[in-house]
Amino acid sequence: MKVLILGGAGMVGRNLAIRLASDGTLGGQPIEALTLFDVVAADVQGSAHMRVSAVTGDISDRATVDRLVADRPDAIFHLAAIVSGEAEADFDKGYRINLDGTRNLFEAIRAQDGYHPRVVYTSSIAVFGAPFPEAIGDEFITAPMTSYGTQKMIGELLLNDYSRRGIFDGIGIRLPTIAVRPGKPNKAASGFFSGIIREPLAGQDAVLPVDDDVRHWVASPASATGFLLHAATMDTAPLGARRCLTMPGLSVTVGEMIAALGEVAGPEAVARIRRQPDPVIRGIVAGWPRNFDAARAAGFGFAADASFQDIIRAHIRDSEAAQ
Amino acid sequence: MKVLILGGAGMVGRNLAIRLASDGTLGGQPIEALTLFDVVAADVQGSAHMRVSAVTGDISDRATVDRLVADRPDAIFHLAAIVSGEAEADFDKGYRINLDGTRNLFEAIRAQDGYHPRVVYTSSIAVFGAPFPEAIGDEFITAPMTSYGTQKMIGELLLNDYSRRGIFDGIGIRLPTIAVRPGKPNKAASGFFSGIIREPLAGQDAVLPVDDDVRHWVASPASATGFLLHAATMDTAPLGARRCLTMPGLSVTVGEMIAALGEVAGPEAVARIRRQPDPVIRGIVAGWPRNFDAARAAGFGFAADASFQDIIRAHIRDSEAAQ
Ligand SMILES: NC(=O)c1ccc[n+]([C@@H]2O[C@H](COP(=O)([O-])OP(=O)(O)OC[C@H]3O[C@@H](n4cnc5c(N)ncnc54)[C@H](O)[C@@H]3O)[C@@H](O)[C@H]2O)c1
Ligand SMILES: NC(=O)c1ccc[n+]([C@@H]2O[C@H](COP(=O)([O-])OP(=O)(O)OC[C@H]3O[C@@H](n4cnc5c(N)ncnc54)[C@H](O)[C@@H]3O)[C@@H](O)[C@H]2O)c1
Numbered sequence: 150m151k152v153l154i155l156g157g158a159g160m161v162g163r164n165l166a167i168r169l170a171s172d173g174t175l176g177g178q179p180i181e182a183l184t185l186f187d188v189v190a191a192d193v194q195g196s197a198h199m200r201v202s203a204v205t206g207d208i209s210d211r212a213t214v215d216r217l218v219a220d221r222p223d224a225i226f227h228l229a230a231i232v233s234g235e236a237e238a239d240f241d242k243g244y245r246i247n248l249d250g251t252r253n254l255f256e257a258i259r260a261q262d263g264y265h266p267r268v269v270y271t272s273s274i275a276v277f278g279a280p281f282p283e284a285i286g287d288e289f290i291t292a293p294m295t296s297y298g299t300q301k302m303i304g305e306l307l308l309n310d311y312s313r314r315g316i317f318d319g320i321g322i323r324l325p326t327i328a329v330r331p332g333k334p335n336k337a338a339s340g341f342f343s344g345i346i347r348e349p350l351a352g353q354d355a356v357l358p359v360d361d362d363v364r365h366w367v368a369s370p371a372s373a374t375g376f377l378l379h380a381a382t383m384d385t386a387p388l389g390a391r392r393c394l395t396m397p398g399l400s401v402t403v404g405e406m407i408a409a410l411g412e413v414a415g416p417e418a419v420a421r422i423r424r425q426p427d428p429v430i431r432g433i434v435a436g437w438p439r440n441f442d443a444a445r446a447a448g449f450g451f452a453a454d455a456s457f458q459d460i461i462r463a464h465i466r467d468s469e470a471a472q
Numbered sequence: 473m474k475v476l477i478l479g480g481a482g483m484v485g486r487n488l489a490i491r492l493a494s495d496g497t498l499g500g501q502p503i504e505a506l507t508l509f510d511v512v513a514a515d516v517q518g519s520a521h522m523r524v525s526a527v528t529g530d531i532s533d534r535a536t537v538d539r540l541v542a543d544r545p546d547a548i549f550h551l552a553a554i555v556s557g558e559a560e561a562d563f564d565k566g567y568r569i570n571l572d573g574t575r576n577l578f579e580a581i582r583a584q585d586g587y588h589p590r591v592v593y594t595s596s597i598a599v600f601g602a603p604f605p606e607a608i609g610d611e612f613i614t615a616p617m618t619s620y621g622t623q624k625m626i627g628e629l630l631l632n633d634y635s636r637r638g639i640f641d642g643i644g645i646r647l648p649t650i651a652v653r654p655g656k657p658n659k660a661a662s663g664f665f666s667g668i669i670r671e672p673l674a675g676q677d678a679v680l681p682v683d684d685d686v687r688h689w690v691a692s693p694a695s696a697t698g699f700l701l702h703a704a705t706m707d708t709a710p711l712g713a714r715r716c717l718t719m720p721g722l723s724v725t726v727g728e729m730i731a732a733l734g735e736v737a738g739p740e741a742v743a744r745i746r747r748q749p750d751p752v753i754r755g756i757v758a759g760w761p762r763n764f765d766a767a768r769a770a771g772f773g774f775a776a777d778a779s780f781q782d783i784i785r786a787h788i789r790d791s792e793a794a795q
Binding site for chain 2: 240287288290293299302303307310313314390436
């Protein structure tokens with residue numbers, strides 16, 4: 150089979166590509182070609198059995214997307230996006246990439262006759278907005294409070310409609326905030342959730358722009374890869390018309406994260422965190438969800454991390470392996 | 473003040489225009505110019521104090537919309553749309569008019585410096601999809617099951633985001649199905665809800681494509697006008713980030729509608745209804761909401777009709793007045 154990852158050079162996309170290249174299969178079927186599309190060149194190694202190619206381009210250019218899709222990949226992972234901070238700062242860019250880009254993909258698929266790929270779309274818990282119940286259930290209103298959340302939600306609606314129409318077989322997964330995010334910080338307003346763990350573990354100072362009692366919904370990079378693989382291979386028929394699911398996660402406060410860091414890495418790590426309140430980030434985060442009851446996803450076999458300590462330990466293992 | 477109605481030649485738009493022309497004011501302020509934009513020419517009379525002009529054009533043409541908005545109307549009613557049946561039959565046309573057209577309007581407003589009009593957008597209960605609770609509350613998930621509902625919901629999301637950004641002062645009202653719709657049937661799949669009352673009252677046969685126990689959420693044309701005027705003049709600040717409201721309505725079954733018709737117009741009228749089940753319409757209607765708890769809108773002062781008998785009597789009065 151052929152697999153295409155849009156946003157294949159990003160954090161989640163790269164992890165997925167490495168996993169697919171190592172597995173060599175998706176849902177039991179051998180992968181003969183894996184294409185990683187992104188504005189920047191992805192660098193993932195292939196193997197004797199699997200050709201991995203990096204294609205650079207912009208998803209907001211329809212002709213580029215048409216060319217990609219003309220290859221008729223059996224599974225498409227659509228992860229290409231600009232994240233919350235950047236979509237909020239640049240109105241036009243956010244709509245162009247996150248909305249028009251997504252439409253370009255869906256329309257390019259529609260333009261192919263007799264083609265019906267599985268499409269896995271990464272949505273976000275940013276589709277929800279305050280005020281919230283104690284735990285957000287699967288029938289709670291999606292009322293985004295950022296342009297990013299708006300664009301992700303529009304993508305969900307389009308995915309449902311195109312799937313209902315039989316244009317492709319779509320599934321949307323609302324990822325929790327992925328922590329601990331490896332590598333350099335990105336422009337997501339949620340970046341500090343990873344920074345306060347990653348930087349101290351690397352012997353560097355980290356800035357905490359919000360209060361310790363801020364509660365958030367997180368999952369590890371490995372969980373994100375697991376969600377994507379499961380979404381690509383599960384039976385979508387039981388989803389009915391509602392093809393977008395809130396993924397399971399851990400509901401933890403910043404204080405609990407810091408305590409877990411202390412437990413795993415000691416007080417020197419904790420001492421690296423500098424509290425420096427930022428009213429803009431505080432404001433954005435105040436509108437974010439804190440806790441979910443992700444019963445539907447659990448019922449469909451998606452599973453979260455066991456504890457935040459485990460997430461930190463996995464991050465330490467991954468960082469050592471990457472050296 | 474200047475008022476613009478997009479879709480001003482349609483059923484709801486025309487009623488609103490007649491009311492504005494007769495009131496001469498909106499929210500206590502004199503209207504000096506009322507522009508009715510539509511693909512077909514609207515024919516509403518002005519007065520010595522108010523210039524009424526009909527402009528024909530297509531909302532999916534950005535330059536046309538730019539020209540309209542350059543006039544900087546203080547209040548814009550955005551009612552231009554193709555309805556459910558047509559948007560389902562013609563995928564491209566639905567997205568072009570209902571989605572791209574709406575974006576054209578919002579972008580045209582954004583392109584004007586220092587301009588911040590009130591924008592009233594007519595959404596629909598088609599933003600909801602089965603399965604439903606007994607009565608759909610204000611925090612229930614919007615999960616459309618038609619392309620029309622998808623397009624309306626995307627419009628709601630954009631309206632919220634553009635309003636949050638301070639681009640305009642938007643409010644979306646989810647109209648119940650408007651019955652009794654005067655004049656000729658349109659292409660809405662809900663057309664029969666009006667047809668089974670309107671046609672018999674005019675001495676003509678009507679076709680009923682669904683079962684008598686089908687329950688639906690309706691409001692009169694006069695209520696729709698009332699909702700629009702209230703939305704255009706109310707204080708939007710208390711709406712917060714959720715600027716789209718389910719309008720109040722009556723939850724009635726087809727059987728109850730027919731009984732009300734018998735009460736008001738006698739058994740001869742009822743005898744005009746021919747039961748002719750249509751599996752396509754049945755299928756569409758099966759995914760439609762039946763009952764709401766429109767508490768938020770009620771709290772903001774929106775009020776529904778008292779009974780379906782009243783709706784029929786109002787329709788009879790209006791038809792006589794129109795002759
Ligand atoms: N990481 C998280 O916490 C999180 C949470 C919820 C949802 N998501 C979503 O998951 C997906 C992957 O997230 P990530 O953390 O890997 O983000 P990322 O920023 O690391 O990766 C996104 C990739 O998309 C690429 N991209 C941006 N604009 C593009 C364009 N115009 N054309 C082609 N590619 C373009 C970027 O270059 C980047 O490599 C995104 O859609 C994101 O919105 C992530
Ligand atoms: N009537 C209802 O039961 C109901 C229920 C819910 C929502 N709504 C919404 O309320 C609004 C008005 O409904 P209505 O019953 O008057 O519908 P209508 O069909 O009578 O009026 C819509 C008008 O929009 C115009 N229009 C269509 N395409 C256009 C384009 N490309 N450019 C400019 N104008 C265009 C049509 O010519 C028509 O005059 C619509 O947005 C509809 O979706 C109506």
